[in-house]
Amino acid sequence: MKYHKIPDETIKRMPMYLRAFSILKTQNQETISSQQLAERLHLNPPQIRKDLSYFGAFGTRGIGYPVSSTAEQIRSILKLDVSQQAVLVGAGRLGTAIASYPGFSMFGFDIAAIFDNDNNKIGKTIGKNLVENVAEIVTLKARNIRLAILAVPANAAQGCADALIDAGIKGILNLSPCYLNVPKRVKVITIDIAMELGILPYYI
Amino acid sequence: MKYHKIPDETIKRMPMYLRAFSILKTQNQETISSQQLAERLHLNPPQIRKDLSYFGAFGTRGIGYPVSSTAEQIRSILKLDVSQQAVLVGAGRLGTAIASYPGFSMFGFDIAAIFDNDNNKIGKTIGKNLVENVAEIVTLKARNIRLAILAVPANAAQGCADALIDAGIKGILNLSPCYLNVPKRVKVITIDIAMELGILPYYI
DNA sequence: TTGTGGTTGTGCTCACAATCACAAGCAAAC
DNA sequence: GTTTGCTTGTGATTGTGAGCACAACCACAA
Numbered sequence: 464m465k466y467h468k469i470p471d472e473t474i475k476r477m478p479m480y481l482r483a484f485s486i487l488k489t490q491n492q493e494t495i496s497s498q499q500l501a502e503r504l505h506l507n508p509p510q511i512r513k514d515l516s517y518f519g520a521f522g523t524r525g526i527g528y529p530v531s532s533t534a535e536q537i538r539s540i541l542k543l544d545v546s547q548q549a550v551l552v553g554a555g556r557l558g559t560a561i562a563s564y565p566g567f568s569m570f571g572f573d574i575a576a577i578f579d580n581d582n583n584k585i586g587k588t589i590g591k592n593l594v595e596n597v598a599e600i601v602t603l604k605a606r607n608i609r610l611a612i613l614a615v616p617a618n619a620a621q622g623c624a625d626a627l628i629d630a631g632i633k634g635i636l637n638l639s640p641c642y643l644n645v646p647k648r649v650k651v652i653t654i655d656i657a658m659e660l661g662i663l664p665y666y667i
Numbered sequence: 668m669k670y671h672k673i674p675d676e677t678i679k680r681m682p683m684y685l686r687a688f689s690i691l692k693t694q695n696q697e698t699i700s701s702q703q704l705a706e707r708l709h710l711n712p713p714q715i716r717k718d719l720s721y722f723g724a725f726g727t728r729g730i731g732y733p734v735s736s737t738a739e740q741i742r743s744i745l746k747l748d749v750s751q752q753a754v755l756v757g758a759g760r761l762g763t764a765i766a767s768y769p770g771f772s773m774f775g776f777d778i779a780a781i782f783d784n785d786n787n788k789i790g791k792t793i794g795k796n797l798v799e800n801v802a803e804i805v806t807l808k809a810r811n812i813r814l815a816i817l818a819v820p821a822n823a824a825q826g827c828a829d830a831l832i833d834a835g836i837k838g839i840l841n842l843s844p845c846y847l848n849v850p851k852r853v854k855v856i857t858i859d860i861a862m863e864l865g866i867l868p869y870y871i
Numbered sequence: 872t873t874g875t876g877g878t879t880g881t882g883c884t885c886a887c888a889a890t891c892a893c894a895a896g897c898a899a900a901c
Numbered sequence: 902g903t904t905t906g907c908t909t910g911t912g913a914t915t916g917t918g919a920g921c922a923c924a925a926c927c928a929c930a931a
Contacts (some may be wrong), residue, residue: 478865566861661682
């Protein structure tokens with residue numbers, strides 16, 4: 464399995480595996496077979512084995528995968544072994560909901576700063592962060608933060624993205640319903656809730 | 668192109684086309700070529716043509732696609748030509764953010780009811796809806812609502828899903844980080860924000 | 872030391888989606 | 902009426918990922 468390009472679809476499944484292994488660890492289970500794991504995640508056992516084997520041989524034949532060390536391996540592959548700092552732009556309802564989302568901590572994410580353009584919000588505290596003026600985004604350069612979560616209206620998204628990229632941001636989770644024009648080196652993932660909901664009626 | 672199964676990936680792109688055509692309509696543009704549309708959406712022209720042609724011939728050779736009527740066609744394909752009523756379960760921060768999300772109206776969605784299990788929230792008003800007790804989900808049967816948005820903690824998600832399905836819900840947009848066990852006839856779409864964010868560090 | 876049950880790792884095959892290339896066809900100009 | 906330019910619709914090709922079957926292998930027991 465050496466010298467193989469790793470499929471994007473495999474990468475997409477890795478956080479799912481990480482979460483499963485993390486939960487198993489808290490339950491003090493020491494090993495798990497691809498069969499058992501597949502039942503939990505509703506996948507096929509060979510797919511799980513193939514996914515994991517792209518990164519090397521983690522398991523033991525006849526036994527399964529060691530929970531604790533495999534979790535650490537995946538964490539390291541996804542670069543989640545060090546705490547990842549992220550900034551949030553947009554302190555509206557969606558932004559504040561995101562900021563207080565408990566699920567991030569499992570992956571080691573930490574909201575390190577929050578920005579907004581509304582004077583009524585600037586200066587207020589959300590969680591442990593003070594809401595700063597979007598004009599201050601430029602100060603991120605010095606702080607070496609590489610991830611941003613964008614929760615602003617669609618018409619403001621591109622402008623914020625430009626400022627973030629200029630300030631050294633390398634990855635953006637975009638929650639606005641729009642395409643962001645960014646340089647190739649910047650990775651954008653867009654989640655468009657309305658669009659996802661839009662396909663449901665077709666299937667029912 | 669008759670008698671072809673329509674790819675899931677095509678369906679996923681249809682709401683994107685619908686939004687684009689809707690915006691073009693407000694800008695009073697009468698026709699658009701696959702080339703122009705591809706530039707807007709950052710897709711390839713042949714892909715757009717093939718996607719649309721699965722549902723019949725909408726365009727005019729030499730001219731392009733008529734904005735207004737194509738929008739209506741797509742709306743009808745996705746069953747968004749009639750207002751789709753949906754219920755929201757979970758009136759926490761994420762739930763309230765979703766309830767007031769402006770993007771739903773473009774697709775004709777309407778939040779028709781909101782449920783929560785927290786006595787502090789039950790009875791309060793969010794937007795035009797009164798927050799009801801989750802125990803009342805059973806009353807949905809009489810209201811003929813088929814869509815639900817699930818914004819509750821992971822450990823409560825399966826229980827709520829069971830109640831919703833029992834009350835006649837056919838499609839669920841699940842925002843909890845967990846797999847939902849549902850009958851085959853029910854369509855579930857899960858959005859896991861933390862998991863999406865989890866793949867970003869790998870790419871940067 | 873050898874045998875056995877069980878599980879991983881992976882080459883191969885199949886299915887599906889993206890892309891290409893071109894024929895078909897419409898509109899407008901002359 | 903005919904020609905020209907442009908754009909669609911689609912069969913054929915290529916690329917990518919999922920699934921399967923089996924060889925390789927480990928741990929443990931006898």
